[in-house]
Amino acid sequence: xxxxxxxxxxxxxxxxxxxxxxxxxxxxxxxxxxxxxxxxxxxxxxxxxxxxxxxxxxxxxxxxxxxxxxxx
Numbered sequence: 306x307x308x309x310x311x312x313x314x315x316x317x318x319x320x321x322x323x324x325x326x327x328x329x330x331x332x333x334x335x336x337x338x339x340x341x342x343x344x345x346x347x348x349x350x351x352x353x354x355x356x357x358x359x360x361x362x363x364x365x366x367x368x369x370x371x372x373x374x375x376x377x
Contacts, residue, residue: 310362317350324349324362333369337377 310325326334338348349365356364 315346315349317346317353322361324365326362326365330366330369333373334365337369337372340377 308327310327311331312323312325313331314321314323316322334348335345338345341348343351349361352364352368353361359367
C-alpha cells in the first residue's frame with residue numbers, strides 16, 4: 306500500500322468531487338461502507354453533511370479513525 310494519497314472521484318448528492326486519501330484509509334472506508342450496506346459515495350455524502358468547516362478528506366479520515374477505534 307502507498308503512503309501517498311490516491312485521488313478518487315465520488316458523486317455526492319449528484320455532484321462529482323475528488324478526494325485524496327491514502328490506500329489504507331480507502332480500504333477501511335470501503336470496508337466500513339460495505340459493513341453498513343452502503344456505497345462509498347453514499348457514506349461520504351452522509352459524512353459531508355455533518356463536517357462543517359473541515360475539508361472532506363480530513364473528515365473522512367477522522368470518521369474512519371473513530372470507527373476503527375470504536376471496534377467497528
